[in-house]
Structure formats: structure tokens, C-alpha cells
Amino acid sequence: MQKKSAIIRFHGVEVKYGEVQALRGVNLEIPGGKVTVIIGPSGCGKSTMIRTVNRMVEPTKGTVEYQGVDVKQLGKIELRRQMGYAIQNVGLIPHLTVEENIMLVPRLLGWPEERKKKRAHELFELIGLDPKEYGNKYPSELSGGEAQRVGVARALGADPPVLLFDEPFGAVDPLKREELQGEFVRIQRRLKKTVLFITHDLSEAIRLADYMVIMKDGLVVQADTPQRLLKEPANDFVEQFLGADRTLQRLTLLTADRIAKPLRIEGEGLVGASGILWRPLADGDILAVYKGDSGEFLSRLVQVNIHVARPYASLKECVSKFLALGLPAIPLVDDSGEVTAEVLFDDIQRITKEG
Ligand SMILES: Nc1ncnc2c1ncn2[C@@H]1O[C@H](COP(=O)(O)OP(=O)(O)OP(=O)(O)O)[C@@H](O)[C@H]1O
Ligand SMILES: [Mg+2]
CATH class of the missing domain: 3.10.580 (CBS-domain)
Known part of the structure; x- marks a missing residue:
């Protein structure tokens, strides 16, 4: 059954890297305006899956649709304009200042000076960093957590409707990470983007997800709301993966x-x-x-x-x-x-x- 609200659809998506079959026929619908978290063991194909959305990876078989159109028909540049991308190691450009990094996409899009200034201001406010203190710093002068915030701001730069986040908080220590997650929830409740978010961390997944996708060996094993996943795991793998400590997970799931x-x-x-x-x-x-x-x-x-x-x-x-x-x-x-x-x-x- 097709969900009306789905904005991204995977139809029988397979990806092969030479002999390695990274995706083995993924069928999935991603709801619009919600946070979908993808979780699963290392090497199960999570990064590959989100890279097929902005065409950094092309499926060997099957199709990915964005707003009902096969992404192959959409130019890569047009596609990436719609989709902010942030990754674990942030990928900030070392010889550009924080502000220049954040404004990378708007600059590529040739926004007028006035509009860029206004946007930069909004983004600094959004990620909770003072532009006067941080705007002219270089990435090497930031802590890991600050750099990740800047990475997230850069992904949000031109205000794209879709965000592809591949373990964006991966390099942050656990306490800072909880803080960043809180900020992410706050920002998302305001912006209501379609977010595809990969993580290794189950409490992060449960906390952030409106919709949760569990993957194993290049396939989707179960996709549902976190509440339903915790209540009705589809099979032993999901059950084991979610672990025994349900109580702690419920405390992670609920907000103050x-x-x-x-x-x-x-x-x-x-x-x-x-x-x-x-x-x-x-x-x-x-x-x-x-x-x-x-x-x-x-x-x-x-x-x-x-x-x-x-x-x-x-x-x-x-x-x-x-x-x-x-x-x-x-x-x-x-x-x-x-x-x-x-x-x-x-x-x-x-x-x-x-x-
Ligand atoms: N460019 C590539 N060339 C060859 N094999 C690749 C390439 N990228 C990924 N793979 C392989 O494809 C499989 C899926 O990789 P992918 O990066 O999608 O996994 P992942 O779920 O994101 O893992 P992790 O949690 O470790 O980031 C793995 O076996 C990986 O070794
Ligand atoms: Mg990965």
C-alpha cells in the first residue's frame, strides 16, 4: 500500500560494489516532514541507502523516487539543492571560516549578499553559536561538538526540505551528544523537515525517530514508529537488537x-x-x-x-x-x-x- 504522505520511496533497490551486494532489494517509504531514523549493524547498507537518495550512489537495480519522480530524471545539482547532507566527520572545509562553510551552498546558488547575511544570522541562532565569536574561526579551532553543529548548519544552509544525516553526532562525547539531540528535536519541531538520520546509537534513534527503520544485511527488517517497534518487534533479530532494557528506552523516548x-x-x-x-x-x-x-x-x-x-x-x-x-x-x-x-x-x- 502506498502512503500518501511518503516523500521518498525505494522500490526494490539493489546496490552492488563489484562483488559486494550492499543493498539486496530495499522497499521503503519515507514519510514527509518527519524524522526517519535508520539503524542496524555496521556494513548493513545504511550509508549506501541514503546515498542513493541524492545520487552519490546509483542503484544497480530498482528505483528511488523523490516526490513521485525517479531521481534519475532529476539533475544531481537540482537534487542536492533540495537535500542537505551531513556526515560523521563533518567534512568542513579547513581553509574556509565557519561562516564561509555554513554559507557554502547559498554562495554556490549565487544568493545576493543581503539574503546570505540574513540566512547566516538565522543559522547561527539555530545552532546556538555566537556569530561574533565563531563566524571567523576556522574548523581546526572548534571542538568536536561545535564542528558537528556547524556541519548541521551547513546542511541546513539553503533551507532544503530534505536532510540526509549520516551519523552527524557520531564524533561527540555522550553528554554533549544528548545536548545536541535535544537541540535537534527543538529545531525539528520548528522546521518540520523530512529527515533521514543514520545512527549506531539506539537511545539516539529512539529519542529522535518519528519513524524507525531497522536494517540487516542489505535489507529492511522492520519499519515502524519506535513505540510499535518496542512493543511488537517483528522477529528475533529486532528483539535482540532493541535489547532487554526497555525501561531505559522508554525514559529516552519521553521528553520532559x-x-x-x-x-x-x-x-x-x-x-x-x-x-x-x-x-x-x-x-x-x-x-x-x-x-x-x-x-x-x-x-x-x-x-x-x-x-x-x-x-x-x-x-x-x-x-x-x-x-x-x-x-x-x-x-x-x-x-x-x-x-x-x-x-x-x-x-x-x-x-x-x-x-
Ligand atoms: N565504495 C565502496 N566500494 C566497495 N564496497 C563498499 C563501498 N561502500 C560500501 N561498501 C560495502 O558495502 C557494504 C555496505 O556499506 P555501508 O557503508 O552502506 O554500510 P553501513 O551500514 O553504513 O555501515 P557503517 O555502520 O559501518 O557505517 C559494506 O559491506 C561495505 O564494505
Ligand atoms: Mg555508514
Whole structure:
């Protein structure tokens, strides 16, 4: 059955590199405006599959369609204009500055100066790097995580509707990686691109995916929403691949905004089900005022960079924030820095028990 919303379709796609059969007949439909994550063991054909979409690799057999047209009929340049591409080692051009790297495609497209300036500004804002500090740096002056953000910005450069991401966060350490994933979710909820995202990391897959594709030996084994995959793995391979620790995965899947509870204004602060009064301070930190065991008032400083939940933080991240703060709730702070709700430890515990 054809999905109406599918924007990319693979029909019996085979790819051979000499003797090696990298893809052995892939049939798949990629929903538009959603994040499709491709996961599977090394060498199963993930990179090959997304490279057939922008024609960096041509199928030996079968077809790939973009918006109902065989990509073979679309010029490579036209195709790549529609599709941003970011890879694990970023591939930034070393002798160009960060800004020049980000504006590579718009420059190739001959955008007027004014439009390029505006776009560069938007992109820096989007990836959370200060253009004054970073614009004139060279790639060798960036940390791994910063370079990957720039790589992502470059893929977004000319605002293409499709993004092909081949392990774009692969070179980042786990903590930074969770942060980048959070940013990616935030950006994606705003931009609603069609994203094909490859990863080796199952929690990354579960966190980012609207739709998840599991591959093995050049074939798609199962493609479904992460919820359904976790509930109904198609076979032993998928079951094994998803692993035993479902609880941890559910905590990865859910974001703080999904379980946060509302607050009401009280005096100079906000209070909710936890009974803790959250009092925002001028510098962005928050004072938590609560009753001790013998009824006395105690307070604790909630540091915005350490203890608060952002709306798209995974519950797994929230758990470590609870541990750091040592209170039964943490405040939720939105993108504009406002305390909007609180996340209760009890709610997270209930979810782990349901698991
Ligand atoms: N240019 C090439 N020439 C020859 N063989 C290739 C080439 N590119 C990939 N292969 C082979 O094709 C198969 C699929 O490779 P591909 O890079 O698509 O896998 P992958 O799933 O992306 O793996 P990884 O997770 O390690 O990145 C592998 O056996 C690989 O060795
Ligand atoms: Mg690969």
C-alpha cells in the first residue's frame, strides 16, 4: 500500500560494489516532514541507502523516487539543492571560516549578499553559536561538538526540505551528544523537515525517530514508529537488537514537556503539586523554597545550567538532574528562560514501573 504522505520511496533497490551486494532489494517509504531514523549493524547498507537518495550512489537495480519522480530524471545539482547532507566527520572545509562553510551552498546558488547575511544570522541562532565569536574561526579551532553543529548548519544552509544525516553526532562525547539531540528535536519541531538520520546509537534513534527503520544485511527488517517497534518487534533479530532494557528506552523516548505539571503564581514565585516554591532570580537561576521535616523553611539554589529540565530533555536526562538537585521535583524552563512547569520524580518512577 502506498502512503500518501511518503516523500521518498525505494522500490526494490539493489546496490552492488563489484562483488559486494550492499543493498539486496530495499522497499521503503519515507514519510514527509518527519524524522526517519535508520539503524542496524555496521556494513548493513545504511550509508549506501541514503546515498542513493541524492545520487552519490546509483542503484544497480530498482528505483528511488523523490516526490513521485525517479531521481534519475532529476539533475544531481537540482537534487542536492533540495537535500542537505551531513556526515560523521563533518567534512568542513579547513581553509574556509565557519561562516564561509555554513554559507557554502547559498554562495554556490549565487544568493545576493543581503539574503546570505540574513540566512547566516538565522543559522547561527539555530545552532546556538555566537556569530561574533565563531563566524571567523576556522574548523581546526572548534571542538568536536561545535564542528558537528556547524556541519548541521551547513546542511541546513539553503533551507532544503530534505536532510540526509549520516551519523552527524557520531564524533561527540555522550553528554554533549544528548545536548545536541535535544537541540535537534527543538529545531525539528520548528522546521518540520523530512529527515533521514543514520545512527549506531539506539537511545539516539529512539529519542529522535518519528519513524524507525531497522536494517540487516542489505535489507529492511522492520519499519515502524519506535513505540510499535518496542512493543511488537517483528522477529528475533529486532528483539535482540532493541535489547532487554526497555525501561531505559522508554525514559529516552519521553521528553520532559510530556509529563511536566503546571504551576500557579504565588507571591514572588510559582508553586505546584510538589509544594516547592520556585522563585526565579535575576541571573536565570532559581531559588527552591520548601518545608523541611520539622516544618522549617529551607531553600536551595537551582542552577539553570545544571538542574533545570528543558522541554525536550529526555526523562533519562531528567533523572540525572534529580540526582544532582536532590529534591522531589525539578523546574521546567522554556526556550525564553521562563519557569513554566515542574517535573515530578514520582511521575518518572511511575513510568519506569509501568515499563
Ligand atoms: N565504495 C565502496 N566500494 C566497495 N564496497 C563498499 C563501498 N561502500 C560500501 N561498501 C560495502 O558495502 C557494504 C555496505 O556499506 P555501508 O557503508 O552502506 O554500510 P553501513 O551500514 O553504513 O555501515 P557503517 O555502520 O559501518 O557505517 C559494506 O559491506 C561495505 O564494505
Ligand atoms: Mg555508514
